[in-house]
Amino acid sequence: MIREFDSLVSTGTPLEVLKAKCATCSMHQLCLPMGLDNDDMDRLDQIIGRRRKVTRGSTLFRIGDPFQNLYAIRLGHFKAYQVNRDGVEQITGFQMAGELLGMDAISTDLHHCTAVALEDSEVCEVPFGSLQQLLADMPALLRHFHRMMSQEITREQSVMLLLGNMQATQRFAAFLVNLSSRYEARGYSPHTFQLRMSREEIGNYLGLTIESISRLLSKFKKEGLLRVSNREIELLDPVRLKAITAGTHSCN
Amino acid sequence: MIREFDSLVSTGTPLEVLKAKCATCSMHQLCLPMGLDNDDMDRLDQIIGRRRKVTRGSTLFRIGDPFQNLYAIRLGHFKAYQVNRDGVEQITGFQMAGELLGMDAISTDLHHCTAVALEDSEVCEVPFGSLQQLLADMPALLRHFHRMMSQEITREQSVMLLLGNMQATQRFAAFLVNLSSRYEARGYSPHTFQLRMSREEIGNYLGLTIESISRLLSKFKKEGLLRVSNREIELLDPVRLKAITAGTHSCN
DNA sequence: CGGACCTTTGAGTATTTTCAAATGCGGTGG
């Protein structure tokens, strides 16, 4: 990687672009280029379109938009939501750096959800046509791409489990534990983190109302499970939190 | 297709195997070989392992099983469920002929759900290693495989919407409408069909109790929306059923 | 400092669950 760094600098590549290469991206162990050698990573870099900034609250793509690109999140957080025929939103996921947005659009070439940045973020545009050509040529990339799609299927199944037969307390505990482990996987503290989404968004995602979320936060606080200050969360008893996730038995 | 049929017969291929070829399978317009030309379909046929019968109630694969094969359903119905740490089941989907089972296992090489036949069924074993090699070589197959995975993501998102912010009545209506359209896509009557799953399984899938399902059936029956006799269902007013799916407003 | 917005908390309500009992269906054996 050092070698590559040098060669890029020597050819006068602007620093902007340099920083944006997969090889130097802190997410390359989680993201699409995971496990690729340097040559393959270069080829992936070459098909990636723009590295785009998405400001807080702005929309990356919208339901019904034609599908052109997948988006790899370099930095920041997103929410993805579906909309009922009633116009009611249902958030289907919160995505963070290293995760891929837009995979649900492959089936019909139209986006099935809307993706909105929860904070100022950056994404890599991955033109899907080009990616598919590359996939045929790079078994490692093919394998990992399939893993990422499969992982999304698995994640959604877990949410179905959560929504289908967990109580409010369990759901919220599971939500916190999930965030915690994802931050840990990214090298951040699993105990202290900022919620990037509002109480309302959490409630929407978990199939609960904003009031329920607020009450659950108060309850967990009172029980010494966590400390909250606005969106700053500190998990004080991850073990018990995980236990609550498992069953209703331990939560009164 | 006729030509192929002839050539197979002339080479003395047993009828058993003949019937099992993708080209002669009634599901090839929905299943993996969708859109493939005859040559490509042959290549796909060649990697397919066994065409296996799965008797009612028996398990195709189980959570934690090592992942070897995807399974294309030729005939019959399956349920796929996850299990909580409590041992509580959550059915994540009901699959029918033409659909693919096991895609959630790609991410970790372990199955994340258990698949059980709801009636005597038949599946084609698709060894995933071989499939991946083929994918690199057959753009059309690659494309369709991605569509199928993406479709599964989309389907699960719809279930999240259903579980996250629909009421019991809406959920059950949505369930019936969904079954109806899938039978229609397979050339069966969209109005009259047999439920292959018990009331309990429906309830589990929809995040409701068996009693609620029973009550909803009675309610719909009383409102002239459908006729029920055991597992035989006749939808009498699909339009109103769809309307109920959309919003709570029209159902008292 | 003021205002908009988000969050918290309380009280009453509603939907769905739980628990219990009755009904119906299919299969088995007298």
Added chain:
DNA sequence: CCACCGCATTTGAAAATACTCAAAGGTCCG
């Protein structure tokens, strides 16, 4: 052929969880 048994389903009544509505309290930002 009919009675009986087991199992799935239906129905009823009480209970619980989470929601709705309302108001108060905080926080952020101009």
